[in-house]
Amino acid sequence: MTITITAFERSPDGGKGLARDTRVRWALEEAGLPYEVRLVSFRAMKEAAHLALHPFGQIPTYEEGDLALFETGSIVLHIAERHAGLFPADANARARAITWMFAALNTVEPPILELVTVKLVEGDKPWKAERLPLVEDRVRARLNPLAARLGDGDWLDGGFSAGDLLMVSVLLRLRPSGLLNEFPSLAAYVARGEARPAYQRAFAAQLAINAAPLPAG
């Protein structure tokens, strides 16, 4: 069955790979699955046809036969459960990999998104300068224990898993802030993720779209 995902017609990051379709592309590449991409404009994302797929009007979505999913975490889990390459075989190790997926999205990502809020969404507000270090400290409060748990391991729990895929994707957002480089073992962990051929293919595919001229009309 054909897998179709959606992505921004033009990503707000201009092709740096931070849009969430990159996470899904990466998972599909790790699993060796071909997929098609339907590009959506900012306007189309808020229209009924797309809202039927994604009630919050975002990307990516995932369609496979009768099944339609949204939420990157759920899509990556769906792929990981059905194909080799993203979960260990042992049931307990698999449950721990899922734990790291949720840790990436529910524990580590929220303060990182607050950093986007303070810098961009509220970048013109008078409290920006005073709030920034507070929010940065909240990010460090997640990175410190994460670095402690990673130790000198290559990945969070044995071999590479969907938990690492999401954690690396979340940490990648931090690079422009300089915070990631305060934690050399985490910076190296992210670099290991980026070096994977599946990530490289995913990154190149989203870049090709964002580097191409916009379709006329």
Next chain:
Amino acid sequence: MTITITAFERSPDGGKGLARDTRVRWALEEAGLPYEVRLVSFRAMKEAAHLALHPFGQIPTYEEGDLALFETGSIVLHIAERHAGLFPADANARARAITWMFAALNTVEPPILELVTVKLVEGDKPWKAERLPLVEDRVRARLNPLAARLGDGDWLDGGFSAGDLLMVSVLLRLRPSGLLNEFPSLAAYVARGEARPAYQRAFAAQLAINAAPLPAG
């Protein structure tokens, strides 16, 4: 095998059920599973024994034989995958229920937690009054499409699922703000969740701990 979870020795909310162990208790009650609770103090949560279970030094954790998990979403998923009561039988419907679990934790909860930041964590800052309506609008930007998708349904996608369990738990945090009551269908949805006997038992169990005198020592 005995299931043991951890919970606050004394919850910051004094027993209102907002600590995340309530979510896990609720899932265990829906599945009809007995469980034991180990209480941890704020100090013990940051010590090595607990950090071995939960690298970020939080509650709840979940132990079952050789398996140790953290992250509420992961624990609820683990329970739902192995026991009746939290997932539909159909594979596609199950994938959609998982999508709602991630939507609750990664799309709806982050702006709700920002509300806690603006009111409590940064409650003494000069920008509180001006930031509060901005953050409230971000919460509404999630509740509007959520209410649209729920429509006049009892639950988000057919029967009650682990997706509803987490979404109701996340929305419950909003009640003191008054924002939930701006969306009568969501307030009724939350009330339906709270009325479930399994939720009632979970709530009573955490309240009993928080209403009891602290152990001496």
